[in-house]
Amino acid sequence: MKRNRILGSKGFQRWASRTPIVRAIARRRASAQFDMIAGFIYSQILVTIVESGLLEFLQSDVRSFADIVQKTGFSAAATDRLLRAGQSLDLIESPQEGVWTLGEAGAPLTANAGAIAMIRHHHLLYRDLADPLSLLHADRTEETGLSEFWSYASKAKNKSQSGPTGTTDYSQLMAATQPMVSEQICDGYDFSQHKKMLDIGGGSGGFILAVAAIAPDLHFGLFDLPDVIPQAQTRLQPLFLAERMAFHSGSFKADPVPENYDLITLIRILHDHDDNVVSALLPKIYQALPAGGRLMIVEPMAETKGAEKMGDAYFGFYLWAMRSGRPRSFSENRQMLLNAGFSAVREVKTNLPIITKALVADK
Numbered sequence: 300m301k302r303n304r305i306l307g308s309k310g311f312q313r314w315a316s317r318t319p320i321v322r323a324i325a326r327r328r329a330s331a332q333f334d335m336i337a338g339f340i341y342s343q344i345l346v347t348i349v350e351s352g353l354l355e356f357l358q359s360d361v362r363s364f365a366d367i368v369q370k371t372g373f374s375a376a377a378t379d380r381l382l383r384a385g386q387s388l389d390l391i392e393s394p395q396e397g398v399w400t401l402g403e404a405g406a407p408l409t410a411n412a413g414a415i416a417m418i419r420h421h422h423l424l425y426r427d428l429a430d431p432l433s434l435l436h437a438d439r440t441e442e443t444g445l446s447e448f449w450s451y452a453s454k455a456k457n458k459s460q461s462g463p464t465g466t467t468d469y470s471q472l473m474a475a476t477q478p479m480v481s482e483q484i485c486d487g488y489d490f491s492q493h494k495k496m497l498d499i500g501g502g503s504g505g506f507i508l509a510v511a512a513i514a515p516d517l518h519f520g521l522f523d524l525p526d527v528i529p530q531a532q533t534r535l536q537p538l539f540l541a542e543r544m545a546f547h548s549g550s551f552k553a554d555p556v557p558e559n560y561d562l563i564t565l566i567r568i569l570h571d572h573d574d575n576v577v578s579a580l581l582p583k584i585y586q587a588l589p590a591g592g593r594l595m596i597v598e599p600m601a602e603t604k605g606a607e608k609m610g611d612a613y614f615g616f617y618l619w620a621m622r623s624g625r626p627r628s629f630s631e632n633r634q635m636l637l638n639a640g641f642s643a644v645r646e647v648k649t650n651l652p653i654i655t656k657a658l659v660a661d662k
C-alpha cells in the first residue's frame with residue numbers, strides 16, 4: 300500500500316521530523332510508538348509502586364527519601380531509580396528536594412480499589428503472554444495461568460472448583476472491581492421500574508448490593524455456580540430479608556434459567572464465553588422472561604469509540620489467554636439478541652464506556 304510505503308520510508312520520517320507543522324504530528328506519533336514499545340515496562344513500574352506499598356505510603360503524606368528506602372526495603376540506589384521512573388510517569392512527584400508524594404496519575408489510583416486489584420492480578424496475564432507467539436500457536440488447546448484462575452474457563456477434566464485456584468480468588472477479584480462497574484450503571488438506569496431482578500453469574504453479590512441501595516422495593520435472585528452461591532449467601536443473607544433475596548445454584552450451560560423475574564442482568568458474563576455458549580444462553584433467558592420482560596447486558600465492548608484498545612487489544616488478548624470468550628461489539632451483541640428473539644435493543648449510556656458499556660433488550 301502506497302501510504303504505508305511512504306510512512307515506512309526513512310527519508311519521509313526524516314523530512315517529517317524537520318518540517319514545521321508536520322513535525323508536531325511526527326513527534327506525537329513517535330511518542331505513541333515509543334509508549335507501545337515500552338508499555339510493559341511502564342506497567343511493571345506501576346506494579347512495583349503498588350506491590351511495594353509505596354502507593355499507600357505516599358497517599359496522604361509527603362515522605363522523605365530515607366523513609367521511602369525503609370518502607371520499600373530496596374537499596375538507596377534502587378529506590379532512587381524507582382522514584383525517578385515513577386516521576387517520569389506522573390505516578391510520583393517530588394514537590395521539593397528530598398521529599399516525595401503521589402503524582403497526578405498516582406493519586407486517583409488510591410480511590411480505585413478495583414484498578415489496584417487488577418494491577419495485582421495482571422502477573423498471571425503477563426506470564427501467559429511471555430511468549431505470545433506460542434500462546435497464539437497453541438490455539439487455546441493448552442491450560443494457562445488465567446484459565447486455571449477462572450476455573451469455569453478451564454477445560455481440564457474433573458477439575459476441582461474450590462481451593463486457591465477455584466472460585467474464591469476470582470470472586471474476590473470480581474468483588475473488588477464490581478463497584479467501578481455498578482457505579483456506571485446505577486447512574487444511568489432506573490431500576491425501580493422493575494419488580495424482580497435476576498443477576499445471572501452474580502458472583503458474591505456486589506451488583507445486587509449496589510442496585511438494592513437505589514431501588515429499595517426491588518426483589519432479587521442471584522444465579523451462579525454451586526461453589527459460588529455459599530460466598531454470595533455469606534455476604535448477602537445478613538443484609539436482606541429472606542423473601543427479598545433468592546439464591547439459585549446451577550450452571551446456565553446445563554440448567555434452566557429461573558423464571559418470574561421481569562429483569563435479568565448479565566454483568567461481565569457474555570464476553571467470557573464463546574459464541575456457542577452465548578447463542579444457547581440468550582434464547583433460554585428469553586424463554587424465562589415474562590412478556591414485556593427485559594434483559595440487561597453490561598460489559599466492556601469491542602469497537603467502543605475512544606476505547607478501541609480496551610476492547611480488541613486488552614480484552615481480545617486477555618480472553619484469548621483465558622481460553623474462553625471474546626470481546627463483542629454493541630452490534631454483535633445486538634445481532635445475537637435479535638437472533639434469540641429479543642427486540643428494541645438499545646444502549647444505556649454510561650459515563651465511562653472504557654470501563655463498561657450497557658445495553659437492554661425487551662421480550
Ligand SMILES: C[S@@+](CC[C@H](N)C(=O)[O-])C[C@H]1O[C@@H](n2cnc3c(N)ncnc32)[C@H](O)[C@@H]1O
Pocket residue numbers: 451466473474477480499500501502503505506522523524527549550551552565566567568571
Ligand atoms: C467475570 S465473573 C462476573 C461476576 C459478577 N457478575 C461481576 O460483574 O462482578 C463471572 C461469573 O459468572 C459465573 N459463571 C461462570 N460460568 C457460569 C455458569 N456456567 N453458570 C452460572 N454462573 C457461571 C462465575 O462463577 C462468576 O461469578
